[in-house]
Amino acid sequence: MNSPQAIIHLSSSSLISFLFYGLAITCLTSTTVSASYDGNETDYHALLSFNGISCGKRHKRVTALRLVSQGLEGSLSPHVGNLSFLRELDLSNNSFQGTIPHELGRLSRLRGLHLGTNKFSGVIPTNLSGCYNLEDLWLYQNELTGSMPKGMSLLSKLTRLEIDDNKLTSGTPPFLGNISSMEVFYAALNPLGGSIPDTLGHWKSLTAFYSGDCNLYGSIPHSIFNLSLLVNFSLAGNHLTGSLPSEIGNQLPNLELLQLRDNELTGVLPPSISNCSKLRHLEMSNNSFSGKLILDFSKLRDIYVIQFSENNFHGRGEADDQLRFVDSLKNCTKLEYLELQSCNLIGVLPISIGNLSGQLQKLYLGGNQLFGSLPSSIGSLVGLTTLDLDSNQFSGKIPTTIGKLQKLQALGLNKNQFSGPIPDAIGNLSLLTRLYLYSNKLEGHIPSSLENCKELNELYLADNRLSGNIPKQLLQLPSLNYFLNFSQNSLSGSIPSEIKNLKTLSNLDLSYNNLSGNITSNLGECISLTTLNIRGNRFQGVIPSSLSSLRALEVLDISQNNLSGRIPQFLGKLKSLEYLNLSFNDFEGEVPLVGVFANASAFSVRGNNRLCGGFVTLELPKCKEMGSKNKRFPFFILVIVIAPTLLIVLCCVYLLCKKKRNSQPSQSSGSERFMKVSYNQLLKATDGFSTANLIGEGGHSSVYKGILDSNDDKSVAVKVLHLQSRGARKSFIAECEAWRNIRHRNLLKIITSCSSTDFRGNDFKALVYEFMPNGSVHDWLHSSTYTSKLNLLQRINILRDVANALDYLHNRCQTTIVHGDLKPSNILLDDDMVAHVGDFGLARLLGTDLNQNSSTGVKGTIGYAPPEYGIGSEMTNCGDVYSFGILLLEVMTGKKPTDEIFNEGLTLHKFAHMALPDHVVDVIDDDAIVLQSTEANAKKVEECLVATIKIGVSCSVDSPPQRMKIEIVVNELQRILDVLQNI
Template identity: 45%
Template sequence: MNIICPSLFILIIHFLSLLSSVLSNSEDRVALLAIKSQITHDPHGVLNSWNDSLSICDWQGITCDTSHPHRVVGLNLEHNDLVGTLSPYVGNLSFLYNISLANNTLGGYIPPQIGNLLSLRYLALENNNFQGQIPANISQCLKLRSLGLGGNRLTGMVPSQLSLLSKLEYLYLYKNQLMGDLLSTVVMNLTSLRQLSASFNSFEGSIPHNIGAILKKLTFLSIGENKMSGTIPPSFYNLSNLQVLDLSLNQLHGTLPLDIGFRLPQLTIFHIGNNSFHGNLPASLSNLTHLVDLSVYSNNFTGKFMFSAKNMPNLESFDVSSNYLGTGEVGDLSFLQTLVNCTQLYFLQLSSNNFGGILPDFLGNLSSDLTELDFGLNKIYGTIPMGLYNLVNLERLSLQGNRLTGHLSPLIGKKLTKLQALNCMNNNLHGPVPYSLGNLSRLSWLYMGYNNFEGIIPLSLGNCTNLLYVSLNQNNLTGPLPPHLFHASMIVELNLHQNRLQGGIPVEIAQLTNLVAFDVSENELSGELPSSLGSCISLVGLFMGGNDFTGPIPQSFKSLTSLNYLQLSHNRLSGLIPNFLANLSLMTLDLSYNEFEGEVPRLGIFTNSSAIIVEGNSKLCGGISELRLPRCPKRESNRRGRLSVAVIVIIALASLIVGVSIVVSVYFLLRTKRKSNKLSHTSLFNTEHFSRVSYAMLLQATDNFSEENLLGTGHFGSVYKGVLDIEGNTVVAIKVINLEIEAATKSFMAECETLRNIRHRNLLKIVTACSSTDFQGNDFKALVYEFMPNGNLQQWIHTDQHERTLSLLQRVNIAIDVACAIDYLHNSYDVPIIHCDLKPSNILLDSDMVAHIGDFGLARFYLDTTANNSSSVAVKGTTGYVAPEYGLGSMVSKEGDIYSYGIVLIEMMTAKAPTSTMFGGGLDLHNYAKSALSEQLINMIDPRLLDDGACASNENKDQKLVGNYDSSKMMCLKLLIESGVKCSVETPQDRMRIKDAIRELQMTRDMLLTNFVSPVQ
C-alpha cells in the first residue's frame, strides 16, 4: 500500500499536467483564431493552415515551446501584406516570447492587452497603419529587449512608463506623428539601449547633458527630421561606440569639436544636415576610416575644407552642399584627389559653397560607380575637363552657377549615355549645343540657359524621348525651331526665351500634349500662331511676346482650359480679342503692343484690370472703365427712308419728356449734394460684414483730410488717421488713392481683390472701402484699415522719434510675425498670393508691437507651376527690396517675396537700408551682410542693440538681461542675419523656404529667452 500510493500520486500529477497542457493549448487556439478573424485580407493565404486539421504548432507563422508542449511562444507573420487589425486576444498568448507582424497593412489601435505578455522579448509592429497612442501597458513587459513601432501613424507622447523597460536594447519609433521630449522623459532611463531610431516625428527638447554617461552602449542614434534644438553637449562625444548618427533636419546649432573624428572613431554614417551648425568642419573627420555616408548639407560651415578620404575605402555618399566652405581661390578642391581611393563612391554633392579654382582632370579617376556629381553654385572657373567624361555611369551632372568657359564637348553624349539630368545653366559656356546630346535616351532634365551657346537647336534632341524639362533660354541660338524637337512628346516645360530663333512655330507642337509651360518670348519668330497649339491641353503658361507673330488668336485656343498665364505682347497680332478668353482660367493676360481692334470683352479675366494689359493697341475700345479705353461707336442702322408723321411726333414727345426729366433730376441732385452727407457708395466687398461709408463720412472723419491727421504718403496715395462712427467711434487709417497716378486704380482693385480673400493675425485688417465721387463729381477711392498706433517698422529702425528703441527680442518677434504672414499668403490657398512690395514701411505695428503686413497694391495671385521662371510679368516693387530676377522680366513668385523678406530681416538687425549710399559698385546689403558674417559682426549690427538691455523687452518689468553683451548674444544676432542672407541669395531656387525661416527664427527666440532672460532674483 505504501508503494502503490506514491505511484498513484505520480500518475495523478502527470494526468493533471497533461490536462493543463490540453486546456492551455485550447486557450492558445482560441486566441489565434480570434487573431485570424480580424484579418480581412490575406493575399498570400498564409492563414489557410490555421484550421482544425492541424495542430496549432504546425500553423504557418507559429512557433511552440519544446519544454511546454503546445504552448505558443512565437507569432511571426511579417512581410505578408495582411490587412486588418490586431485582436486584443493576443494578450491571452501568455507564453508568447516574440511577436513579428512588421511590413503588413494592419491598422486600428495597438491592443493594450499586449501588456499581459510578461514573457515577451521582441515586439515588431513596424511599417503598418497602427494609429492612436502607444499603450502605456507595454511597460509591464519587463523582459522586452526590442520594441519596434516605426512606420505607423501613432500620435501623442511616448508614455513615460516605457522608461521602466530596463532591459530594452532596441527602440524603433521612426516615421510616426509622435511628440514630446523623448530623450529626457524616456530614453535616458534605458541604460541598456543600443539602438534608437526615432526620425521623422515631432520630438522636441535638447540632447541631455549627461547622455554620454548614461547611454554608454549606444551604437545607433537616429533622431533626424524632428524639432530638436540646442547644442550637442560635450558628454555626447563619449559615446565612442556610435556607428550611426543622424541628427539631420532639426534646429541644432553650435560647433563640432576639433577631435570629433578621434572621439567617435566607429562612425559609418554621419548625418547632421539641415541644422544651424557653424564654424570649420574639423580636419579630424579624416580619421573616420569606417565612414560610408557623410552628410553635413545646409549648415553654416565656413573656411577652407581640410579633409582627406584616402583612408575611407567604404565611402559611398559625400554631401557638404549649401554651406560656406571654401575660399573662392585655387586649391579649394584639392581634397577631391583623396576621393580617388573611394572605389564605392556613388554620390558627390558640393553645390552652394564658396569653392574656387578649376575642375581637376583627375575627376575621371573617381569611382566608376559615381551616379551624381554636383558642383553647382560655387566660384569655379576654367573649362570642363575631358577627364570628367570618363565617369560613364553618371546619371546627374550639375555645374550651374559657376564661371565655366569653353565648349561643352561632344563626348558628353558619346560617353555619358546614362545621363538623366544635365544642368550647366548660368555659366559662360559657348559654342554649339552638342548634336551628340541626342544619344542620351534617358535624359529627362536639360538645363543650359543663361550661357552663350550659339548655332541651331540640334535636330537630334527629338531622339531624347524621355525629356521632361528643357531650358535653353538666354543664349545666342539661331535658326528655326526644329520640328524634330517636338518628337520628344513627354516634354512638360520648354523654355527658349531670349534667343534669336527665326521662322514659325511648327505644327508638330501638337504632339506635346503634356506641355505645361512654353516660353519662346523675345526671339525673332514670325508667322501666325499655329492652331495646333490648341492640342497642348495641359498648358498652364504660354509666353510668346517680343516676336513678330501676325494674324488673329486662333479659335483652337479655347481648348486650353488649364491656361493661367498668356503673354502675347509686342507682336503684330490683329483682329478682335476673342470672347472665349473670358471663359479660360486665366490669371494674367498680356496682349499689349499689338494691332488688336474692336471691343474688349467685359467678362472673366477682363473684369480685373490688374490682371490684363491691353495698352499699345490703338484700335481697341470699350471694356471696363479702369482700362480707360474710348467708348466703342454705336452701330448705325442701314435702313433709310422717310419716317411717318406719327413716329416723328412720338420721338418729339419722348425727347421733350426726357429733357424735362434730366433738368429736374439735375436740380434735385445738386440740392441733395448740398443738404446730404451721404452719397452713392459702391462697396468693393459685397458682404454684410463691411460697413458702408461715403466720401462725406471720410471727409468728416479726417477733419477735411487735414495735415494734422496725415500719417504718410506713398506712391499711390496718402494715409490719414480718422475716427469713424462705426459701432461707436473707431480709430482707423484711411488710404486715399491718388487717381491721377498711372495704375493707381489697378492698385486699388488689386488690394481690394486680395484683402477680401484673406484673414490673418499678422495681416493688416481692412474695415471697408469706398468707391464714390467727391463733391465736385470726381472719382474718389479709399481703403479703410484698422489703425496701427505704433506706426511702421521703417520709423522704428531709421528714426529716433520713439522714446524707446526696438529690443532684440521685439525684432525677432516682428520677424516671426512677418514670416508667418508670408507663409499664410503663400501656402494657405490653392492660388498663392504674392505681396510683391514687402518693405519696412509696409509692416505696421499695433499697440502690442505685433506686426501686420499692409499695402497689397502690387499683390498678385499666382499658381506655382513649372512656368515660374518665365519672363511674363514685369513687377514694380521698391528698389532695394525687389528680387533680382524681376529685373530680368521673370514672373512673380514666392521666392521673390522671400528675397524681400531676407533684405528686411538684415535691415532690422543692421539699421542699414538697401538703398544706402554706402552700397554700390557691386556691393549690396545682402553681400555686405554675408561678408561681414565671417569678419567682425559687431561693426555691422545696429549700435542700439549693443546696449546691455537690448535683448530684453523694456516693457517686461519681471525680466532682466543676464550678463553683458557677450559672444552668446552675438551668436544670436549672427543667426538672425544668416537667416536673412539665406533668404536673399541671388538664385531663387536656393532661397530658404519660409517655413524653414520661421523654424530658425523661433529657435533663435527660444535661445534668446533661455540664455539671456531670467526672472529677477
Template identity: 50%
Template sequence: MVDLKLTLSYSLSSALALAFAFVCCCSSMASTMDSNRLGFGGGNETDRLALLAIKAQIHQDPNRPVMSSWNESTHFCMWHGVTCRRRHLQRVTELDLTSLKLSGSISPHIGNLSFLRDLLLYNNSFTNKIPPEIGHLRRLRKLGLQNNSLCGPIPASISKCFNLIRLDLSYNMLVGNIPSELGSFSKLEYLSLRVNNLTGEIPRSLGNLSSLGTLDARSNNLVGSIPSSLGQLKKVKYFKVYSNRLSGTVPPSIYNMSSLLILSIAHNQIQGSIPPSLFRTLSNLQFFSVLENQLTGKLPPSISNATNLVGFQVGDNKLTGQVPKLQKLRNLVIFSIPLNHLGSGRDGDLSFFSDLTNATQLMALIIGANNFGGTLPASISNFSATNLAHLLVDENKLHGSIPAGIGNLVNMKALGLSDNMFTGNIPIDIGKLSGLGILGFQINRLSGSLPSSLGNLTSLSYLELQGNTFNGTIPISLGECHSLLLLDLSRNNLSGDIPPQVIGLPSLSIYLDLSENRLSGSLPLEVGKLKNLGALNVSNNMLSGKLPSSLGSCVSLEFLVLQGNFFDGPIPSAMASLRGIQELDLSRNNLSGEIPEFLAGFGLLKQINLSFNDFWGAVPIKGVFNSASATSIVGNTRLCGGISDLQLPKCKSKESSSRCMKLIISLVCTFVVLGIAMLLTFLFLCSLKKKSKASPSSTMAVSILQVSYSTLLKATDGFSATNLIGAGSFGSVYKGVLGNDGAQLVAVKVFNMLRQGASKSFLAECEALKNIRHRNLVPIITACSSVDFRGNDFKALVYEFMENGSLEEWLHPITGIEDAPMTLSLIQRLDIAIDVACALDYLHNHCETPIVHCDLKPSNVLLDNDLIGHVADFGLARVLSRLPNNISANQSSSIGIRGTVGYAAPEYGMGSEVSTYGDVYGFGILLLEMFTGKRPTDHMFVDGLNLHKFVKMAFWERVSEIVDSSLAQVGNPSQSTNDALKECLSSVLGIGVACSVESPIDRKSIGDAISELKTIRATLVG
C-alpha cells in the same frame, strides 16, 4: 476462533478498501493527464481561451482565411502561428501572425499568455491602442508591432516586460510621449519607434539601456535636446533621431558611443559645432549625417581618421572654412556638404578632390551652394568611372573651363555645374555620358556652339543651358533625346530656325524655354506634338509668320509666352482648346483681328497681355477681361468697349443690326420649340404602341429620351468588332455615329442580357444617371430598352464618346502598339485626380439622394479631348435610399461583388453595407496607382504586402523610388524645383494613403482630399 474470523474479515475489508482507493486515484490521475494532454486543463485551458478571445477581435482577408485552423477540432498548439513548448506543459511561447493581411485590434487577453516569449504581429493593419495588459507578459523577449495602424500612447506597462530584447513599434500612428519607464529594460538590444506621431522629449532614462545596440526614433515630432545620459550607451551601433524637431547642441557625451556605426541627427534644429575629436573617438563610424540643422564652425581635421566612413552628410548648415584632408577615406560612397559657407572663393579650395580619387566606391560628390573658388581640378577624370553617378558643384565661384576628361565618368546620372563662372566650350566628349539624366550648365559664361554629341544623351530628363553665351543653331540631334521633360536654352545667342525635331519632342512635359535668343523663321507646326507640355516660352526672338493652329493641340499648356517677336495674323480659333491656360502673353508682335471671345471663357486664365499689336473691335468683358490689373491691351489703337477701368472708347452702335438679329433669333426659337413639341408628341405615341413589348421595369429610364434598336445597330455598323472599344462584366461598349450627317460620336454600352444581373445593372445605371449632371461624370445621351430583330430583350445606354479613352490606357499602355497613349505629366495626373474627386464629392454630397459608385478604377475614368476626367460605369452604383422594389440600396445585392478586387474597400469583403467610405477607399487606391504606376493587383503584392502598405513603408524617405518612373526626379538637392516636386509627390501619396486606410471612419473625407490636391497643384505651378 470467532475473533480470528473477525480479524481476517476486517483485514480483508481494509485491503479491498485500499485497493479501491488506489484504483480511483490512478483513474483520476489518468483523467487529469488526458485532460492536460488535450489542452483543457489548468494553464493550458487559460491559453486556449486567451487565443480564442484574441481571434474574436481579428478580421481576416476573406480570400485568405489564414486563421481557419483556429477551431475546436484541432489542438491550439497546432493552430497557425502558434508555437508551444512541451517542457512548459504545452504553454504558448510564440505567437507569429506577421504579414497575414489581418485587421481589427489587439485583444487585452493577450496578457493571459503568461509563457509568451515572442509576440510578432507586424505587417498587418491592426488599429486602436496597444493594450496595457501586454505588461503581464513577464517572459516576453521580442515584441514586433511595426507597420500597422496602431494609435494612442505607448503604454508604460510595457516596462514590466523586463526580459525584452527587441521592441519595434515603428510605422504606426502612436502619439504622446516616450514613456520614461522604457529605461528599465536592462536586456533590450533593439528599440525602434520610427515613423509615428510621438511628441515630447527623449527621456533621460533611455541612457540606462546598457545592452542597447539600436536606437531609432526618426520621423516623429520630438522636441528638446538630446539627453547627455545617452552617452552611457556604450553598445549602441545605430543612433537615428533624424526628422524631428530637436534643438540645442549635441552633448559631448554622445561622442563617447565608441561602438557607433551610424549617427544620423539630420533634419532637426541642432546648433553648435562638430567637436574636433569626434572622428578620433568614433573610429568605427560608417555613416555620419547632420544635414539640415544649424551647425556652425569648421569641419574637424579628425575626419581623416574615420577610415571606415561610407557616408558623410553635413549639408544645409552654416559651416565655414576649408575641407580637410580626405585621402584616407577609401570607403566613401557619399560625400555631401552643400548649402554651407565652406571655401574661401579663391584657388585651391577644391584641392580635396584629388584626395577623393582614392575613394574607388564614391557615387555622389555634392558640394553645391558654398563659397568654393578656383577651377574644377583635372583630377576629376581620375574618379571612379564605374561608380560616380552624381557630381554637383553648382552655386559656387568656380571659373575656368570644364575638364575634357569629364567624359570618362560614363556612369554619371546627374551633372550640375550651374551658377558659377565657367568659360569655354562644352567638351565634345560629354556625349559619352549616355546614362546622364540631369545636365545643368546654366548661368555661367560658356560659349561656342552646342555640340551635336548632346544628342547621344538619350536618357536626359533635364537639360538646362540658359544664361550663357552659346551661339550657332540648336542641334537637330537634340531631337533624339526622347526622355526630355525639361529643356531650357534661354538667354543665349542662338540663331537660325527652331528645329521641328526639337520642338516636336512629345516627352517634354514640364517646360520648354527658348526665349531671349536670336531665333528666326516660323513656329514649326510640330509644336502641336507637345500635348503634355506645361509651359512654352519663345519670347524675345525674331520669329515671324502666323501662329500655327496646331498650338491648339497643346492641351496641357498653362503658360504660353510668345511676346517680342514678329508674329502676324489673328489668334487661331484652334487655341480655344487651351482651357488650362493661366498666363498668356502675346505682346509686342504684329497680331491683328478681333480678340477671340473664347479667351473670356478660360476660367483658369489669370494674366493676359495683348499689348502692342494691331487688334481691333470690342474687348470682351467677362473672365480675365473683367480685371484691369490682369489685362494689358495698350498699344492697340483700334480697340473699343471693355470694362470702364480700361478707359477705351465706346464701340459704334449697331442698333439696327441688333434689332434684325433679335427678330431672327425669336423666329428661330419659335420654330425650334414647335419642332420639339411635335417630336415629343410623336415619341410619346410610339412609346404607347411599344409598351406591351417593353420590359415593365423600363420605366426606370423614363426620364431619358430613348432610341431604337435599329438606330443603334446602324450607328455601330451592326455592332461590328472593328467598333468594339471595351468589354465589362455585363456587356460590351462600341464606338458609334448618331445622325445621318455623322455629327455625333457616341459610345454605346450594350448589356448582355444572358448574363445574370445584367438587367439589374442596367436599372441601377439608369437610376443613378437619370437625375445627375456634372462636368466630371460621363454625360449620358439616351437609352434603349427594347427587343432585337429576333425578339430578345435588348438594353443599351448611349454616352458621349471620350476621345482619349480610359485612364487605364494611359497608366498602363499596351506595349507593341504604335499609337499607344502618351505618358501623363504630373500636372495632368493631378488635374485628373481632382476631376475624379470632384465627381465623387458631387455624388456623395450634392445629389438629392447620395449615390455610391462602388467600382472606381482607372478603366472607369474616361478622358475627353482636353484630358478632363469623367467617372463612368454606374452598373454597380447604389442610391442610398429605397428603390421601387423596397430593397434598401445600401444593403447587399445580388448584382455582384461591390467593386473590383484591389479597389473594393476591405469592409465590403466582410459583408459590410455600402457607404461613401467605400468610394473614398477606391479613390485612395486609384490615386496611389496614378502616381506609382503600379496596379493594386501587381504580382509583387504578396505575403501581406499591398499597394497601400507599399507606399506607406516608403513614405517621405524613398518617394522617388516608388513613384512612376516618368515622374521620379533625382537631382541636385539644392535646387528648389526638385524639392518642390518631391514635396508634391509626397503630399499626393500621403492623401492616397490617408484615403485607403483599413478603418472606414478613419479615412480622409473626399472634400478634404479635393482641397489638399488643389493646394498641391497651386503650389506646384506657382
C-alpha cells in the same frame, strides 16, 4: 480558452483566414488539442506549423505569434495578455488601429514585441515595464502620441528600441540612459523637441542612433562622441547648433553612416573625419560649416555618398588651393554621389575631376564660384546620370567630350558664361531627360542632333545668343512633355508646323526672339499646354481659332507683337485660363466680358489703341453701335448740319463751367481725378486729429479715422505725415507719384491728398484713403483686437489678393512700380475681408527719374526687406517678391520674421523650409486649419498647406533670380484656393 475573435478583432475581409490562426492556438493545452481533434496528431502538428504560430513542447502553450504582413485590420484585443508564455509577438505590417492594450504588460516572458507599420494610436502603455525580459521593442510607423513612459527605464535587457515615425512629443527623456544594454535606438520622424540628454552617453554598446527630424535643439552632447562602437549616427533635419569635436574621427572609428545634414552646425569640418575609414555615408549639407575644406578623402575607400552642399567653406590662400581635395577623391572607387552645391568654393575645377570613380552617378557642383574652362576630362566620368554645374562662372566652350557620358539623364550648365555653339555631341546623350543650358552666352544654331535625345522632356535654352530657325527635327520628340523654353534669344523664322507633334507638352516659351509670320494653327494640337508664351516677337495676323482646343491652358501671353483683328470670343470660354496678356498689339473692336475677361487683374490689353468696351476699370472708349443698314451718310452733309449746333453747345458749356468755377473755388474741376480738401476740412473730419480717432502710427506718419462732408458721410483714413521726420517728405512724394499711376481692386483706394499749411503756418501734408473697417492683417495675426482668428480660406484669399496687387504693380502698370515695404501692417481688409495693399511711402517707379532711392537709404522693414537691400542693391521686383514670401510664411505660421525663436541662424524661411514636405502641419498656425472633416479632405488640406509653404519658401530664397515669378504665384494660389473651396 479564448476564441480567435477575442484575441484579435478582425474585419470581414480577413476573418476567414484568421480562423486558421485561432485554431492553431488550440495548442494552449494538450487536453484542448485532443478534444478538438479527437487525438488526430497529424492535424495537430499541421496547425502548429501554420503561418508562424509556435507552441512550447513541454507546456503546450503558445510561445510565438508571428502574423507579419497578413493584411489584418481592426483592434488588438486585451485578451492577448492572457498568452502568458508568449516570447514573441510580431504583428508588423498590418492595419491594426486603436490603442495598444496595457494588458501586454502581463507578458513577463516576452522578449520581442513587434508592432511596427500599423495604425496604432494613443500613448505607449505605461506598464510595459512588466515585460522585464523584453529585448526588442518595435513600435515604428504608427500614430502614437504623448511621451515615452518612465517605466521604459526598467526594461534593463532592452537592446533595440524602434519608435520612429510616430507623433511622440515631450523630448527624449534622460531616464533612457539607464538602459545600459541599448544597442540600437530609432526615434526619427517624431516631433519630440528638446535637446539630446547627456545621459545617452551611458549606452556604451550602442551601434545605431537615429534621431533625425525630431525638432531637436541645442548642441550634441560630448558624451555621445565617446560611444566608440557607433556604426550609424543620424541627427539630420533638426535645429542642432555648435561645432563638432576636432577628434570626432578618432573617437568614432567604426562609423559607416554620419548623417548631420539640415541643422545649424558651425565651425570647421574636422579633418579627423578622414580617419573614419569605414565611412560609407557622409551627409553634412545644409549647415553653416566654414573654414577650409581640407578633408583627405583618400582614406575613405568605401565611401559612396558625400553631401556637403549649402555650407560656407572658404579659406585663405590661392583659389585653386581650395579645390585641392578633389585630387584625394580618386581613391574613393565606390563613390556614387558627390554633392558640393552652394559651398562658396572658389577656383578652377582641376583636371583631376576626371579621375573620380567610374561608379560616380551624381555630381553636383552648382551655386559656387568656379571659373575658367570646364575640363575636357569631365568626359571620363562615364557613370554619371546627373551633372549639375549651374550658377557658377564657367567660361569658354562646352567640351565636346561631354558627349561621352552615355548614361547621362540630367545636364545642368545653366547660369554660367559658356560661349560658342552648343556641341552637336550632346545629341549622343540618348538617355537625357533634362537639358538646362539657359543664361549663358551660347551662340549659333540649335543643333538638330538633339533629335537623338529620344527621352528628353525638359529643354531650357533661354537667355543666350542663339540664332537661326527652330529645328523641325526637335519638334518631333514626343517625349517633350514638360518645358520647351527658347526665350530671350535671336531665333528667327516662323513656328514650324511640326509643333503639332508635342501633344503632351505643358510649357512652351518662345518669348523675346525675332520670330515672325502668323501664329501657326498647329499650336492648337498641343492640347496639354498649360503655359504658352510668345511675347516680344514679330508675329502678325489674327489669333488662330485652333487655340480654342487648348482646354488646359492657364497662362497665355502673346503681348508685344504685331497681331491684329478682333479678340476671339473663345478666349473667354477657356475655363482654365487664369492669365491672359494681349497688350501692345493692334487688336480692335470690343473687349469681351466673360471668363478671364471678368477679372480685371487676370488680363491685360494695354497698348491696343483700337479696342473699346470691356469693364469700366479698363478706361476704354465705349463701342459704337452699328446701325441696321450699312450705308454711309455723306460726310459733308453731316458737317453742315451738326457743326453749328455743336459750336453753340460748346460755347454754353464753357460759360457754364466758368461761372461754376468762379462761384465754387474750393472744388475741383470735372477733369480732375481727385477732389481737393483743405487742412481745415481734415481737422474737422478727424475732430481736431483727436487721439480717440488715431488708428495707426508709424515712423513717418499717423493715421486717423474721420468723416469728410464731401464724401457722403463715409469714413475715411487720413494719413498725416510727420514732416519733421527724416524721409517723410520723400515718402509723401513717392506715394503721390505712385497713386497717380495705379488703380486696382486689391490696392487701397486713395481719395485725395492735401499739401497746405496748418493754423501756425507750418507745412502740412496728408493723404486721404478709403477707410478699411477690418483693420490690418497684422492686427488679425498678432493683436487682441479681434476675438476670432483668420481661417485657412481667409488666409489664402488674402495672399491671393496681395499677389494680384503685386502682379498688377510689376507687370500691368504703364510704369512698373516696386512697393518696397510689403508687410502685414500695410495689408488692410475691407468689409468683405478683401485685402488691399497700402502705404507706398517707399515705392519706386522703375524706368523714371522719380524717387530713385539711393544705395544708402532705408529700404523696407527689417525682417521683410530682402538681403540684397542690406548690401546696397537697388529696389527691384524681386525684392517685393521676397517680402511677399516672408509675408506668406508669417500669415501661414502666425510667426513674425523677428520672433524671438529666430536666432543663431534660424530664420522664418529656414523654419518653413525644414518642415517641407512631411512636417508642414506642425508649423502652421493652429487657428488656420478648420476644414478637415474627412480623412480624404484632411489629406487635400495638407497638400494645399505644403503647396502654399513651398510658394513662400521659393519666394524668399536669398538669390533674387531664383525667386518665383509673381504671375506664377498668382496662378498657384488660385489653384490652391480652388481646391480648398471644393472641400
